Amino acid sequence: MLTLETKNDMPQLLILPSQLTIEARDGETLMEAAVRHDLYWPTTCGGQGICTTCLCVIESGQENLEPAGRSERKTLVAELGERAQGNARLRLACQARVRGNVTVTKRGVRPSSPDVSA
Numbered sequence: 001m002l003t004l005e006t007k008n009d010m011p012q013l014l015i016l017p018s019q020l021t022i023e024a025r026d027g028e029t030l031m032e033a034a035v036r037h038d039l040y041w042p043t044t045c046g047g048q049g050i051c052t053t054c055l056c057v058i059e060s061g062q063e064n065l066e067p068a069g070r071s072e073r074k075t076l077v078a079e080l081g082e083r084a085q086g087n088a089r090l091r092l093a094c095q096a097r098v099r100g101n102v103t104v105t106k107r108g109v110r111p112s113s114p115d116v117s118a
């Protein structure tokens with residue numbers, strides 16, 4: 001498991017299946033935390049909440065994310081239809097704000113520069 005700059009007093013994010021662990025600042029989005037740690041998180045719209053490319057599955061700690069706002073829910077339903085209805089585990093990483101420890105699954109998350117794991 002690769003651990004990047006973690007501190008015990010900050011929310012911890014475990015990203016699967018890459019098994020990257022990073023810390024997040026309170027209120028930061030999942031994607032913001034990843035990018036701040038020089039990780040690539042798949043996106044098409046650049047974090048505007050309209051493409052769903054950043055979609056991830058919350059494995060645990062769902063209660064440690066701020067609830068999805070109106071625009072996030074609207075995008076999820078528009079892009080995913082019934083799959084998104086009532087499934088609070090599906091979140092947009094560019095919109096989901098962290099308040100505590102969370103484990104997510106998102107394929108394609110990886111260090112964006114080769115030396116980040118050194």
Ligand code: FES
Pocket residue numbers: 042043044045046047048049050051052053054055092093094095
């Ligand atoms: S990056 Fe496009 S919806 Fe999140």
